[in-house]
Amino acid sequence: MKVRTGWSYVSSFVLVSIALLTLLYILTGIDAFWDLSGILFWVSLSLLWPRSVKFEKSALILEWGWPKVVFRRKILLQDIREVINVSSAERLRLIRYMKDAYLWLVLWLSVGLIGILKNAPPGPYLWGNWIFWGIAGFIREAVPIGNRVRLFVSVLGTAFLVAAIVYPTSPDAAFYFVAIGVLMAFFFADEENRPSGVLLITDEGWYIVAPMGGEGRFLNQLAQVVNEKNPGGEGGGF
Numbered sequence: 001m002k003v004r005t006g007w008s009y010v011s012s013f014v015l016v017s018i019a020l021l022t023l024l025y026i027l028t029g030i031d032a033f034w035d036l037s038g039i040l041f042w043v044s045l046s047l048l049w050p051r052s053v054k055f056e057k058s059a060l061i062l063e064w065g066w067p068k069v070v071f072r073r074k075i076l077l078q079d080i081r082e083v084i085n086v087s088s089a090e091r092l093r094l095i096r097y098m099k100d101a102y103l104w105l106v107l108w109l110s111v112g113l114i115g116i117l118k119n120a121p122p123g124p125y126l127w128g129n130w131i132f133w134g135i136a137g138f139i140r141e142a143v144p145i146g147n148r149v150r151l152f153v154s155v156l157g158t159a160f161l162v163a164a165i166v167y168p169t170s171p172d173a174a175f176y177f178v179a180i181g182v183l184m185a186f187f188f189a190d191e192e193n194r195p196s197g198v199l200l201i202t203d204e205g206w207y208i209v210a211p212m213g214g215e216g217r218f219l220n221q222l223a224q225v226v227n228e229k230n231p232g233g234e235g236g237g238f
Contacts, residue, residue: 083201085219128173
């Protein structure tokens, strides 16, 4: 069974850096900050490329990077505090664990709003997207996974909010965000696109792994590794 490393708190450092560089570009007008943020974005696609999860007798090895491993995390089984099958947890709110999402929201809104207020190039289409995706991404983590109606309404409402913000600057951009909002509201609310994977909570942070053969098989395999380590059932389990 193929298991790939997914999203984790490691990604936050890259996201925060991109947002801060973009904000510096808006405030100073120095193109070098804009260029650096763009370079970091494209480089991050390679840096954070998910690789296969490796099982050891007492740990999981998570790796990112392409074509070679750039980041590696060794998670001792004894350090895993909670394991959650995301796709079957109807009432799960990922924001409970992804506390850094609050920072992402503040930064994304700051970049978008300041960009619009200063009428910074390349214009309201880009800065409006920072606002829309900042809020929509936060909502996706904050709304219970099983509540697709609330997610639909919230994303659609976000689109109209962004449209109202950019309308004085660009009416065309406002209509664009309404259209995008309708499309993404249906996309997010579709059961086929609900969050999936297995959420691992440790003392140092959180990780999501994406089993290609199904979450159930991965959880069974993880349980087998734990049982081999603790044949008597001592020391905790999952």
